[in-house]
Amino acid sequence: MLELISEHGCYGGVQRFYRHQSTATGLPMRFSVFLPAQASAAQVPALFYLAGLTCTEETFVIKAGAQRVAAELGMILIAPDTSPRGAGVPGETDNWDLGVAAGFYLDATAAPWNTHYRMYSYLLELYELVIREFPVQANRIGITGHSMGGHGALVMALRNPDRFRSVSAFAPICAPSQCPWGIKAFSAYLGSDQQSWRQYDASALMQQMKTPFPGGILIDQGLSDQFFPDQLLPQAFKASCLHAQQSLTLRRHAGYDHGYYFISTFIEDHLRFHHKNLQADRK
Numbered sequence: 378m379l380e381l382i383s384e385h386g387c388y389g390g391v392q393r394f395y396r397h398q399s400t401a402t403g404l405p406m407r408f409s410v411f412l413p414a415q416a417s418a419a420q421v422p423a424l425f426y427l428a429g430l431t432c433t434e435e436t437f438v439i440k441a442g443a444q445r446v447a448a449e450l451g452m453i454l455i456a457p458d459t460s461p462r463g464a465g466v467p468g469e470t471d472n473w474d475l476g477v478a479a480g481f482y483l484d485a486t487a488a489p490w491n492t493h494y495r496m497y498s499y500l501l502e503l504y505e506l507v508i509r510e511f512p513v514q515a516n517r518i519g520i521t522g523h524s525m526g527g528h529g530a531l532v533m534a535l536r537n538p539d540r541f542r543s544v545s546a547f548a549p550i551c552a553p554s555q556c557p558w559g560i561k562a563f564s565a566y567l568g569s570d571q572q573s574w575r576q577y578d579a580s581a582l583m584q585q586m587k588t589p590f591p592g593g594i595l596i597d598q599g600l601s602d603q604f605f606p607d608q609l610l611p612q613a614f615k616a617s618c619l620h621a622q623q624s625l626t627l628r629r630h631a632g633y634d635h636g637y638y639f640i641s642t643f644i645e646d647h648l649r650f651h652h653k654n655l656q657a658d659r660k
């Protein structure tokens with residue numbers, strides 16, 4: 378059962394916010410949907426956007442300025458929240474990089490996180506819900522994201538290429554098993570067996586990838602990004618793409634930092650990249 382929280386006219390379409398009860402997390406979850414005008418008459422392509430640490434389902438919608446081009450292209454935008462809320466895990470709001478707003482888009486297996494912190498399964502649940510409830514072309518769905526959400530987008534696409542036909546990312550955490558944010562989160566959520574971390578590590582997954590994304594992968598990275606040297610490691614993902622013969626466009630931009638000024642500058646390129654890839658004939 379979907380509860381509409383609010384709706385707002387936007388570029389001829391409508392920006393909506395919803396709440397629903399999730400089976401995966403066992404808690405109420407929130408997400409946002411932009412519906413372009415074209416969606417009132419036909420099924421259209423859709424793009425999931427996964428936000429980063431400290432964000433909500435609202436951050437992308439109010440900061441990235443994506444709706445104008447999505448309205449032009451006739452593309453639905455879906456932005457979920459970044460973690461369960463109200464799980465009651467002791468200390469879950471004590472750190473900005475673990476717990477609330479830091480779900481890392483994985484299914485926790487270690488207590489006390491494993492009951493509700495199940496964002497990987499939640500995204501698959503949301504994917505089905507979106508196809509059921511909105512006028513989406515089910516074979517034309519892409520995914521993108523920023524930082525922790527860029528990690529989530531790459532992992533979701535690499536593990537579910539039949540669901541997500543196109544993938545891009547902004548300053549993603551490319552090798553979480555090797556950076557401080559990822560090591561902290563994976564140790565808490567998944568435990569000490571680093572073999573189990575590989576299923577949520579885009580660079581490790583890409584090493585094993587058998588069928589490349591035909592339209593390539595697009596990543597943008599700011600060179601004034603304060604997290605670039607230690608946390609993001611795009612060079613690791615690039616090396617894995619070379620190994621797997623996956624075409625990767627990794628653009629490095631002088632003068633851009635980690636924030637939404639960077640994302641809002643390049644979001645149009647990402648929407649057009651996905652629109653083009655999703656237009657290509659798909660079975």
Ligand SMILES: N[C@@H](CCC(=O)N[C@@H](CSC=O)C(=O)NCC(=O)O)C(=O)O
Nearest residue numbers: 429430431432473523524525526636637
């Ligand atoms: N703790 C700091 C920094 C938090 C921060 O930079 N969050 C990024 C994502 S970082 C990786 O996932 C973000 O997108 N913030 C939202 C924004 O509007 O910029 C803090 O709380 O400021």
